[in-house]
Structure formats: C-alpha cells, structure tokens
Amino acid sequence: xxxxxxxxxxxxxxxxxxxxxxxxxxxxxxxxxxxxxxxxxxxxxxxxxxxxxxxxxxxxxxxxxxxxxxxxxxxxxxxxxxxxxxxxxxxxxxxxxxxxxxxxxxxxxxxxxxxxxxxxxxxxxxxxxxxxxxxxxxxxxxxxxxxxxxxxxxxxxxxxxxxxxxxxxxxxxxxxxxxxxxxxxxxxxxxxxxxxxxxxxxxxxxxxxxxxxxxxxxxxxxxxxxxxxxxxxxxxxxxxxxxxxxxx
Amino acid sequence: xxxxxxxxxxxxxxxxxxxxxxxxxxxxxxxxxxxxxxxxxxxxxxxxxxxxxxxxxxxxxxxxxxxxxxxxxxxxxxxxxxxxxxxxxxxxxxxxxxxxxxxxxxxxxxxxxxxxxxxxxxxxxxxxxxxxxxxxxxxxxxxxxxxxxxxxxxxxxxxxxxxxxxxxxxxxxxxxxxxxxxxxxxxxxxxxxxxxxxxxxxxxxxxxxxxxxxxxxxxxxxxxxxxxxxxxxxxxxxxxxxxxxxxxxxxx
Ligand SMILES: Nc1ncnc2c1ncn2[C@@H]1O[C@H](COP(=O)(O)OP(=O)(O)O)[C@@H](O)[C@H]1O
Ligand SMILES: [Mg+2]
Numbered sequence: 001x002x003x004x005x006x007x008x009x010x011x012x013x014x015x016x017x018x019x020x021x022x023x024x025x026x027x028x029x030x031x032x033x034x035x036x037x038x039x040x041x042x043x044x045x046x047x048x049x050x051x052x053x054x055x056x057x058x059x060x061x062x063x064x065x066x067x068x069x070x071x072x073x074x075x076x077x078x079x080x081x082x083x084x085x086x087x088x089x090x091x092x093x094x095x096x097x098x099x100x101x102x103x104x105x106x107x108x109x110x111x112x113x114x115x116x117x118x119x120x121x122x123x124x125x126x127x128x129x130x131x132x133x134x135x136x137x138x139x140x141x142x143x144x145x146x147x148x149x150x151x152x153x154x155x156x157x158x159x160x161x162x163x164x165x166x167x168x169x170x171x172x173x174x175x176x177x178x179x180x181x182x183x184x185x186x187x188x189x190x191x192x193x194x195x196x197x198x199x200x201x202x203x204x205x206x207x208x209x210x211x212x213x214x215x216x217x218x219x220x221x222x223x224x225x226x227x228x229x230x231x232x233x234x235x236x237x238x239x240x241x242x243x244x245x246x247x248x
Numbered sequence: 249x250x251x252x253x254x255x256x257x258x259x260x261x262x263x264x265x266x267x268x269x270x271x272x273x274x275x276x277x278x279x280x281x282x283x284x285x286x287x288x289x290x291x292x293x294x295x296x297x298x299x300x301x302x303x304x305x306x307x308x309x310x311x312x313x314x315x316x317x318x319x320x321x322x323x324x325x326x327x328x329x330x331x332x333x334x335x336x337x338x339x340x341x342x343x344x345x346x347x348x349x350x351x352x353x354x355x356x357x358x359x360x361x362x363x364x365x366x367x368x369x370x371x372x373x374x375x376x377x378x379x380x381x382x383x384x385x386x387x388x389x390x391x392x393x394x395x396x397x398x399x400x401x402x403x404x405x406x407x408x409x410x411x412x413x414x415x416x417x418x419x420x421x422x423x424x425x426x427x428x429x430x431x432x433x434x435x436x437x438x439x440x441x442x443x444x445x446x447x448x449x450x451x452x453x454x455x456x457x458x459x460x461x462x463x464x465x466x467x468x469x470x471x472x473x474x475x476x477x478x479x480x481x482x483x484x485x486x487x488x489x490x491x492x493x494x495x496x497x498x499x500x
Contacts, residue, residue, distance in 0.1 A: 022353065022354075023352075023353055023354075026352060026353055111339075112339075115334055115336055115339075116332040116333065116334065116336040117336050117337075117338055117339070119293075119298050119330075119332065119336065120330070120332060120336040120338070120398075122297075122298060123296055123298070123325060123328060123329075123330045124325060124349070124350050124353065124354070125321075125322040125323075125325035125326060125354070126353060127318075
C-alpha cells in the first residue's frame, strides 16, 4: 500500500517538476546553480575513481589473457575501451554519484522541509515541485553524461598507464587496440544509459527529501533510503537496458 | 478581514480541529493562543493553504480561499506574508537575496528598485547593513526580523506569524512584538499571530482566540482576559499557583 502510494506520489512530483515555470530567468539561474553544484562538486572524485578503474581493468584483463596465451595483447585497448563505455564508466560513476549527489539532494530538500523553507516558498506562491525539483533533474541530465564521458576518457588513460607500467603491452599496441572494432552503437547505448541514470540519481532523492516529515533524524534516514533505493534502481535499469539493447 | 468558518481537520485518528470559527480584523493583531499541541500551527497553515481542511471555509475579505484552484490561490498568496517559527530563511541565500526573492520571482522591477525596496524593509526591521550576511551568521532574533522583512516586502494585506517569540529572550520578544504591531497599524494589515507567550497577549492582544482540545474555547481582548478567574483559560494564563493567587487576591 505504502509502496503504491510512493509510486503515485513520485509520478505526480515528476509531472509537476516539469510544469511551466512562472519566471524562466529564475528557473534557469537555479538550474545553472545546480549544474555547478553537481558537476564541479563531483569532478575530482569521478576523476580519481575512473582513472584507477581503467588501470585495474587493464591489469586484471592482461593478467588473465596472458595466462590463456591465445590472444594478442593489443586487444587490450579494445577490451578496456568497450568495458568502460558499455559498463564500467556509466554504472560505477552513477553508483558513486548516487551516494554523493543523491544524499546531497535528499539532505538539502529534507532540511528545507523540516525548517519550513519549502512552506515559505509555497506561501509566496512558488510551485515548489517545479522550482526545487525540476532544476535538479534537468541539471543532472545535462551534467552527469558529461561526467561519464570524462570517466571514459580518464579510464582509457588509466588503462594505458596500468598496462604499460605493468609491462603487459606497449603504447603502440594499446593505441592499435583502441582504434579497433569501433561501434557507434556502443556509444549510443552509453548515452541512453546516462540519461536514464541521471534521471534516477536526481529524481529519487528529490522525492525522498521533499517528503521528509519529523526532525533531523528523519533527514538522515531519508538520505540513506534515497541512496539505497537509487542504487538498486540503477542496477536494475542497467540490466534491462543491456538486455534489450545489447541482447540478440 | 479574514473569516474562518467551522474548520475541521484530522490527522489519521486524531481530530485536531473540531470546528473552529473566528473573524480576524484588519489593522489589528489577532492572537491565537493555546497550549502547545492545541492546533495553533494547524489552524494557521489551514488558513494559508499549507494544510487542507477536511471541512469548513476560509474567506479573505469575502473571497473563499478554500474553493479556489492553485492559480487563483496564487493571486491571494501575493497578498499574504508569513513569518515562520524558525524564520525559514533560505540557507543558500544572503539576507538581501532572501528578502529580494519575492521581488525577483513575482515582479518586473529593475535591480535598483528591488535593492531600494529591500533596504526599506531592512530599515523597517532595524537590520540595516546586514545585506551580505548568510542566515547561519544571524542570531534567532535577527532571523525573525529578516523573516518579517521578507514577509512584508510585497506589501501584503495579510500577515501570519507562527510563534514569533519562540526561542527568544523576553526583551527581544518585546521588540519583535512591537515591530509586528507597528507594521500592522502602519500598513493596516490583518495580522494573525500564534503564541503561547502571555507577555504578547497582554502587550498586543487586540483580539484573542483561545484554542482548547480542538475547539474555540474563548474569544475576546486582553482587557477581558484580565477579568477571568476560573476555567481552562484561567489555568492557561495564570499557569503557576503564584500567579493564580496573585490574580485572586487582586480581585478581593
Ligand atoms: N502533518 C501532521 N501529521 C500528523 N499530525 C499532525 C500534523 N501536524 C500537526 N499534527 C498534530 O496536530 C496537533 C496540533 O499540532 P500544532 O498545530 O502544531 O500545535 P501547536 O498548537 O503547538 O502549534 C499535534 O498533536 C500534532 O501532533
Ligand atoms: Mg505550533
């Protein structure tokens, strides 16, 4: 019962989030502020994680391929690139952002709810679901794909560093692999994932934060629930996208 | 003038308001008093539409707020200012941005005009030169004053204050009360104030509504309150035995 109520409430929120703004300039200002918040705020952590993610992928795969011995090592470039684009960069980055951006959003809206700031907006006649939720979702949809593209780039760089430093392959071999077996479809699938993931990462925590009631304890609880639920939705949606878009 | 007719509101099993009717006049400080948990905040939030009543009607100068849709309510809300219990200032904005927000959102004033209006309001609440401060840097009393400035920036006809004195020392409380009273008279606003502070009742209680167990138990002004010698309102106002005896002896 509570579950169905939540789904209903979530859908209503999403519908209101994209209703026509009363003053476009104020909304775009808020969207821009959120983009800076999400983007700049997550830049360094995404950079660190993706570089090491690429490096460890290169090392692990090289180690396994070497022990099999049937495959030329220049394949590694292609394996790292494909792995990052199709799975690692979108999924790992999004799970990371679910923790960072998701808990931020839930906490921000939750404390605005508890301290009656949301009521204060309502009293003025501001449609809070569109002013507070809409810009966050929009900002996420713009910025998170950029972060994921960055993650791919740094992951490929990390893969090169890991493989070359571990003497698994040479720079020339890696570059040959990177250029091999390129498919536009992979990149399209990545962007489709990005859009879904960005929407989930912003909207679920918005719902949880916006609907907090009680005190400071509830803000913490809502924030944790938001991160858990967002992460679960990410892996489930990830599976279905892979299943439908990559399956035969 | 604001009228509420037979307002009822339940949360689950608990009926908080069991049919409240009252009239709040303009140019006056109308107080809603009662023990904590007696439904003062729910009453106020029902009047401004933050809580939907189960039954009953709220009228702003004869216009039925309850029957309006979101769009029509928005027009009335331009005429409403509200001071929240903790101030409810927007954390991410400076004092100036807080007060300017309604102007940014709802008017086409130039930046110079907006800044001037902000400064007029800041002066009115005695907070000049705090424009660039953030809410986190202000004391409780200062937050309330900025909250009042934000509430009056669009020159509202109706002002609502939820426990304007909570968390303040008695002296600061008086300053806030005086401020609210002066602004109410100056702009001839209909002001509705929730409080359980007896100093406020005696200081600014032009019209007092006492809520008890979901009903309007008593209604009158501060002079009339002083005549009471028994009952729930007497217990509420003269809470300590010391005060009760003082009052009874004075009568004799
Ligand atoms: N949103 C809500 N959900 C459930 N119960 C509520 C809600 N708001 C208020 N109540 C209950 O209504 C009663 C009156 O609350 P309130 O109006 O805040 O009292 P006060 O007179 O102290 O302002 C309390 O018992 C409170 O628990
Ligand atoms: Mg209250």
